[in-house]
Amino acid sequence: DIQMTQSPASLSASLGETISIECRASEDIYSNLAWYQQKSGKSPQLLIYAANRLQDGVPSRFSGSGSGTQYSLKISGMQPEDEGDYFCLQGSKFPTFGGGTKLELK
Amino acid sequence: QVQLKETGPGLVQPTQTLSITCTVSGFSLTSYYMQWVRQTPGKGLEWMGFIRSGGSTEYNSEFKSRLSISRDTSKNQVFLKMNSLKTEDTGVYYCAREEVYYGSYYFDYWGQGVMVTVSS
Numbered sequence: 001d002i003q004m005t006q007s008p009a010s011l012s013a014s015l016g017e018t019i020s021i022e023c024r025a026s027e028d029i030y031s032n033l034a035w036y037q038q039k040s041g042k043s044p045q046l047l048i049y050a051a052n053r054l055q056d057g058v059p060s061r062f063s064g065s066g067s068g069t070q071y072s073l074k075i076s077g078m079q080p081e082d083e084g085d086y087f088c089l090q091g092s093k094f095p096t097f098g099g100g101t102k103l104e105l106k
Numbered sequence: 107q108v109q110l111k112e113t114g115p116g117l118v119q120p121t122q123t124l125s126i127t128c129t130v131s132g133f134s135l136t137s138y139y140m141q142w143v144r145q146t147p148g149k150g151l152e153w154m155g156f157i158r159s160g161g162s163t164e165y166n167s168e169f170k171s172r173l174s175i176s177r178d179t180s181k182n183q184v185f186l187k188m189n190s191l192k193t194e195d196t197g198v199y200y201c202a203r204e205e206v207y208y209g210s211y212y213f214d215y216w217g218q219g220v221m222v223t224v225s226s
Binding site: 032 | 141143150151152153164166200204205207208209210211212213214216217218219
């Protein structure tokens with residue numbers, strides 16, 4: 001199984017701050033990486049797929065990058081509505097998720 | 107529009123069998139893989155298994171011996187059955203649709219989830 005190591009586990013950001021969340025795969029996943037936002041009591045919402053493709057309707061302050069085993073999600077200008085949990089998902093082999101990052105507004 | 111909704115029991119006794127139905131609309135089960143994912147306090151998000159558009163299945167080895175996924179395309183429903191439940195199986199169970207973009211696989215739509223508590 002491919003292991004996904006996500007960091008940091010938690011993050012506090014000020015309004016307008018730019019933040020990054022990382023996911024590292026235990027082997028090359030060939031950009032087969034998606035990012036999700038999950039708010040309390042809700043199901044995950046797709047933000048980014050194929051490492052850097054923005055899902056329709058997602059604000060452009062979200063962006064994804066990376067290749068091989070290293071990937072990142074960037075939020076350029078933290079907004080109050082961005083608070084929540086963020087997860088990565090690799091789809092290269094049987095799916096596996098990162099451990100999650102809890103993002104809070106400072 | 108695409109919608110997925112899980113229905114199932116809120117409470118299941120240990121050693122019993124969990125049955126959850128995912129009812130979909132806005133697309134055909136014969137065109138998409140359907141996934142099952144759960145979220146537990148102990149392990150976070152875990153992929154459980156999927157059923158292909160053609161009807162064959164694959165399971166996470168963690169659940170393989172006690173998990174079954176099936177579907178009824180005429181009713182637009184996908185089913186999860188898991189036996190020998192333990193308290194550690196307590197969590198939220200989701201169905202999700204798998205999409206593909208140039209060989210990159212991801213889950214684009216998720217159901218609202220169903221909370222399952224395993225307790226006597």
